Amino acid sequence: MASRGDGTFEMSGSLTFQTVPQFQTHAGTLLLGGAQPVTIDMRGITQADSAGLALMIEWLQMARNERRKLAFANVPEQVSELIRVNGLQQMFGLENGQNR
Template sequence: MKPLTINKIANGDFAVVGDLTFASLDKNAVKNMAFLTSTKEVSIDLGQVVNTDSAGLALMIEWIKYARSHRTQLRFHNIPKQLRSLAKLSRLDTCTYFEE
C-alpha cells in the first residue's frame, strides 16, 4: 500500500500520488479539501495513482461536490483505467470533470 499524497505542482495544479483505496484513505485525506479552493480552477492529475477501488471514486465525488459548493472549476486528468471503469459503471465518465 502506498499512502495517498496530494502534491501542488503549480497554482491550481495538483498531482495525486499513491493509492486511492479503502486501505490508503483515512479521515484526514477525506477532510483535507482546502486545496480545492486555492484558485477558481483546479486541475488534478491522477497519473501517479498506483491502485484504486470504489473508495477512490467516492473521494473524487466528494471533491466534485466540495468544488461545486465553493464554485471552483475542477478537472481530473490521466485517470487510471481501473478508476475510469468504475466511473463508467456509475455513468460519471461522461461528466465534464473527467478528461482524457
C-alpha cells in the first residue's frame, strides 16, 4: 500500500484470503485520526476474492464510524462483479455500473 500524499492510497497485488491480513494492517493508518477524505486506488489489484470484498466493507464501516469519507477508485472488474452479485452497488457508489 503506497500513499500519494493527497489522501489517496494505491493498492497492488492480490486482494485475497491469503493477503487480506497484510492489507488489514494499514486500516488504522488509512482511516483513524483524521478528517480528510480517503481514496483507495485499486488499479494495481490483479486478483480478488470475497475476503477482499469483506475487507473493503469493513473499511467502509470503519470510515463511517470515524465520520470519514472513503471511496474506492479503479475498482477491478472482478471486484465490481462481486459487488454486483452481492447487491452492494449503492454501498460502493456503483449504482449505475460506474467504476469510480
